[in-house]
Amino acid sequence: MIFNQNEKLVMIGDSITDTERKRPHGEGRNDSTGKGYVSVVHALFHTVYPELKLRVINMGTSGNNVRNLKERWQTDVTDLQPDWVSILIGINDVWRQYDQPTIPESHVYIEEYRQTLDELVKLTLPSVKGVFLMTPFYLEPNEHDPMRQTMDAYGKVVKEIAEANQTYFIDIQAAFQPILEHIYPATLAWDRVHPNLVGHMAIARAFVKAAGFDWNK
Amino acid sequence: MIFNQNEKLVMIGDSITDTERKRPHGEGRNDSTGKGYVSVVHALFHTVYPELKLRVINMGTSGNNVRNLKERWQTDVTDLQPDWVSILIGINDVWRQYDQPTIPESHVYIEEYRQTLDELVKLTLPSVKGVFLMTPFYLEPNEHDPMRQTMDAYGKVVKEIAEANQTYFIDIQAAFQPILEHIYPATLAWDRVHPNLVGHMAIARAFVKAAGFDWNK
């Protein structure tokens, strides 16, 4: 696995990340890392690699878009001096365009998204060992659905930023593809956005695979 | 994996299993399978094997000992007509001897434990494809601790019943061994009994390994 003993991983994002994590920092006993993929990642690491004593900190905040991440990046990422940072953002940037179409100030359009995310990555890379960029996703199997199309476009931006900055890239939408072939969206997520534990397991599995995790170690 | 499409697995036990599952049957949307190893097993199955559409039902009840399982076996296991049954029981049978030593009517001593568990297994085997017996456990690394010694004795009974009835056997205490070498009990479980998600992941991982689960499928 790419992580070494005692290293610190900060995972930031929106409600998919947050999942009722502890404030101000999502680490420690009980449900401090929340009830979603971050807590699954933490559990997988400490179950299979207990000797690494990895430090996983959930810094997700429900409702956030990339603009909000930028506002709190100093206190919520930089000040924590992480070794690794993962980012899963963009769902609200897109969703508000579809569930609050009359309120444009709640939308983050694609160019602002690209510039802001790129800025955060460039700001962070020099002081960490690695950054993980995860695509925003939408549990809608119909690729012609307008919101799915927009989400895919934002996901493509993430990929481009990852490539341009040579960071780790994880395609979460793609990770859901084989599941959506067999399971209808309503089984996975009430609103096609907030998954149950099956969905969080899929995100966590995609993440730890990218980190070289070995289940059978 | 040993499970086939649409098969039904009932997982029964005490609070380690229960974890606030839905009543009367722990299956369905959201947290219906609880917040512990059953929900992790369910998530692993549906993430990696979505095409199997396995049915996982959590029938754990907090505070139960094997005597209680027997009382509700007809309605809570037999009537559900499962293809597979897993049993994780014995912690309360032992614990009450140590945290309520003056109240003997709350204790289940080892012979009653052996006879009752054996009876339930024999009653069930003819109508199912397989039974999984998991050992009760105690997150106490000191093998000379009195309660750990008793728990190990009960675990040995489980192993003997599994062998005598040729069922699947899963040594949960052993699964925790490598973790306890690196992590102090207080990190895993406030009371050395109820684990956090790291511990539930360890139980789930031991279970799915026994079922031939392939993480990298």
Next chain:
Amino acid sequence: MIFNQNEKLVMIGDSITDTERKRPHGEGRNDSTGKGYVSVVHALFHTVYPELKLRVINMGTSGNNVRNLKERWQTDVTDLQPDWVSILIGINDVWRQYDQPTIPESHVYIEEYRQTLDELVKLTLPSVKGVFLMTPFYLEPNEHDPMRQTMDAYGKVVKEIAEANQTYFIDIQAAFQPILEHIYPATLAWDRVHPNLVGHMAIARAFVKAAGFDWNK
């Protein structure tokens, strides 16, 4: 309008109808008729036709399918001696097939749906002035979506029963069609099933149109 003074209309269905109505009978002061289309229908009638003093009773029950309606038809419809009855059922009959695919006992397949609904209509018609049958609906604009396809099939059944029994027929799915051309589903309903007041207004408007309601009276 087809209703006469002091006539009694019972509106029965699932959570779309229920909307936190009063128990045991959804009529009276404040929010007794719930917070959905029934309360809008009631408000439209009493605002525009106050002289008719119509009695509108909400008998919806969240989670119901047509099988549940049959179980409570005697107490919840027949015993109330209504002049008119409206039925909006079928969403859960279909939805459970998609959000709980592994739990077949929660599904009501199309033939049972057809026979049961038809039975209720035939049972009721002799003692009332008219029955209104509304189609179940799904706020999914993609007609190739599997659940939308199933819902449309159930809607077709409703139409056939209405024609066979010569009752009033209201195509709610069709009533949402022009709205879905301009508004993305997420704006109307968190889960594409439970609409906000815009959606309830659309249902109510379709209903009162069928009853000959004149907004400009």
Next chain:
Amino acid sequence: MIFNQNEKLVMIGDSITDTERKRPHGEGRNDSTGKGYVSVVHALFHTVYPELKLRVINMGTSGNNVRNLKERWQTDVTDLQPDWVSILIGINDVWRQYDQPTIPESHVYIEEYRQTLDELVKLTLPSVKGVFLMTPFYLEPNEHDPMRQTMDAYGKVVKEIAEANQTYFIDIQAAFQPILEHIYPATLAWDRVHPNLVGHMAIARAFVKAAGFDWNK
């Protein structure tokens, strides 16, 4: 209808408007526009004219009189840069004279009411496409009742301001007149002030009529 695509309507007032709207701005998903006439207006617009994508913002505050409106006019109206503004104020200005007769500092007498409302209208007209003035009302059919008489006098002031400033004028008291001929006040409003949904429908219907709304479009 007089509204064009994407235009923004701010509706301000007291508890009749507020109805538990979202803070700080009463717009968005679910019950953001409250549970009263504003949410009905919003629902009517989006059901019948979905292509207009009108933005309706509820800025009512329970307990307010015209003096309070003035205090928050800058932040709660002007800063929102509306295209249209509706005002329904005056009920508390009058009511406090009758339910708290010994506390004169809670009363707003008619000259202060006239001057303040006129000032707000004149301040607002230059930057919007139109202002709607609605009369305060009292669900008391007896025109000789003292509080009804005072309310009517305030309503007359609203009419005079509307005419002097050539704004839209909506006589809510008059809209209730045909309903009060058939329905006793206690059916409509516990306290003759806060109507149930029937009353809110009547207000909404009067408002949308003034805006050229066509139910049968």
Next chain:
Amino acid sequence: MIFNQNEKLVMIGDSITDTERKRPHGEGRNDSTGKGYVSVVHALFHTVYPELKLRVINMGTSGNNVRNLKERWQTDVTDLQPDWVSILIGINDVWRQYDQPTIPESHVYIEEYRQTLDELVKLTLPSVKGVFLMTPFYLEPNEHDPMRQTMDAYGKVVKEIAEANQTYFIDIQAAFQPILEHIYPATLAWDRVHPNLVGHMAIARAFVKAAGFDWNK
């Protein structure tokens, strides 16, 4: 005063009497006699005549009409073996005709009211020292208001029953007359029915005057 030492007075009625009294019997410490006129009567008696040690029991039940009183008369009056009984009933009998006009089964019309009340009085008189009949009331000063007119008609029935049975008669509507000349109804009662403490004081004062109470004793 007409009461003697240790005598027991049962006061029965609807929500005006109930006022959150203790169950099953409204007597004892703290707020056992509720927060309305019964507790004021009790306080007046024990403050001014502490040596009498009178026993006052509140048996009011919110929402009751005379039909409900009859149903519980045996357990709630007769079984308590009172020396004196006071009855204040009829408001709901009338009110439901005005606030739920479409639900006739909730109405108690004047002939049923007369017969039932008369029956209760005749049933009770032989075993007690006296019965007090209080008129139902409506805090509406306009005597031409329809509900006030109906209420006055019911009050007249009470007077006729009192005279025919030679019981104590207390005209509560008349007791409010001088107050309503100076105080607008909204100051006294949110809904013109449930008075604040001023109104309860007026009822209590009328009652104790009828009992020969001397404030200056």
Next chain:
Amino acid sequence: MIFNQNEKLVMIGDSITDTERKRPHGEGRNDSTGKGYVSVVHALFHTVYPELKLRVINMGTSGNNVRNLKERWQTDVTDLQPDWVSILIGINDVWRQYDQPTIPESHVYIEEYRQTLDELVKLTLPSVKGVFLMTPFYLEPNEHDPMRQTMDAYGKVVKEIAEANQTYFIDIQAAFQPILEHIYPATLAWDRVHPNLVGHMAIARAFVKAAGFDWNK
């Protein structure tokens, strides 16, 4: 009665006065004047003298001693510009000496009590029509009880201040005397300090008598 139309009476004190009054000022609808003697005084005035439209404001604060009164006198009395002021203070000054004997900073000894109360009276008299001084009291009939003796000493101070400043004086302890001859303290007040409504009626009756109130007017 000594009060004239529209005059304002501020009643200040400790928890005996407070009784859950409204904040910041204890006046207005419902229970704004609390649930104790102030609300009874208010009710008596408005029931018997509705034409006076007296304004009664409860400014009691639970736990207060005379030192606390002084701290808030400017905002809670002077700023309200009352016509009349009543003061009932001293119970906590004494009680803390008996229920928290080891915490001397919570005690107010008799000389500080005398000086502070006298200062408040002298400060207030010039700007009002009259001040009412009520004695603190203790519902302990045994005059040799230590706390009763201390309370009587403080009551004597109140009397001396009243005489020196020629204000109205009301001996509440004396008003309870005839009641305590017939009623054991536990019936009146759980802790011999906080009376039930019987006790509050006794305080109110003593107060209104001093104000020339005529019950039979």
Next chain:
Amino acid sequence: MIFNQNEKLVMIGDSITDTERKRPHGEGRNDSTGKGYVSVVHALFHTVYPELKLRVINMGTSGNNVRNLKERWQTDVTDLQPDWVSILIGINDVWRQYDQPTIPESHVYIEEYRQTLDELVKLTLPSVKGVFLMTPFYLEPNEHDPMRQTMDAYGKVVKEIAEANQTYFIDIQAAFQPILEHIYPATLAWDRVHPNLVGHMAIARAFVKAAGFDWNK
């Protein structure tokens, strides 16, 4: 100490005993034995004599008098097969005569008290090793207070029953005597009945002294 290893002591009584104990039996972890003298007795025994493993069961029920004890004696004492029983009853038997003087059915007069308590003792003695009778008490130092006098009379009855039946006798009133010489009742008990932990310590100390407890063991 008079107790031997593993013996079971049932302590029964009213709210002084109950103190929010666990139901149905007041033993086990945490606050199962309540928050009063029973939990202190239990703590003293297990701190100083851990080797005895004594079983202490709190069977107190708030509000009980001796009549209530008799009603539940079979299930709450006899069925538990105790080795020792302690009884602390009589406070409510007396108190109700003073705080609810007008409700005689809540009083238990001294002869019924004597006969019932004697009957319970005689019924129990043959099957246990010993019975402890504790006097009811009243934290009122004035021996001429009427309720204190009655309580002392009931305490004398307890002493007489103890002597006649040769059981253990503990004079709780006497145990409080030296404390009341230095501490005013209000410091010990809000209502002179329910003591704080100081009072419960005094009861527990008197009890364990009677049982031969040695603090310095």
Next chain:
Amino acid sequence: MIFNQNEKLVMIGDSITDTERKRPHGEGRNDSTGKGYVSVVHALFHTVYPELKLRVINMGTSGNNVRNLKERWQTDVTDLQPDWVSILIGINDVWRQYDQPTIPESHVYIEEYRQTLDELVKLTLPSVKGVFLMTPFYLEPNEHDPMRQTMDAYGKVVKEIAEANQTYFIDIQAAFQPILEHIYPATLAWDRVHPNLVGHMAIARAFVKAAGFDWNK
């Protein structure tokens, strides 16, 4: 006993001390001193030595380590001007090293512990009559357990500081030794840290013994 009349004892520490004490100062009526050993100490003193009128103030704060004590020493100890101070700190300093091993900023290692505690003692001694130092403890009978070993090392530091500064020293770990020989840890404390009342009694007994308390006085 070493304490004299009216002296003030401040007991400071972590959650073992806090036990839901009153804020800002843990003294006064009811549960002001919390529910742990401080309240037991207070109860023992006032039951057996009521004439001393000792003042016991609980200043424990849950979660505190010695670093936190230092931060609040001025306001929470010095400003209170105590005659005596007791300190029970160090459990969290050690525990965080074992239950949050990956979060080093929550650990207080032994040298910082020693220096800080020594500093607080030296700062305090000149102005008080005596300081009591209690060892932190861990209810783990296995002396080879890593956390128990660390705790013992911290306890040894406490002893060294006590000796160097000639303060009172109380070995709480030793006080639990004879109890742990007979009672399994799970009976005493769910998490081997927070004891039930048995454990608090043991701490209190050790403390008062050090103060020369005589149970049989």
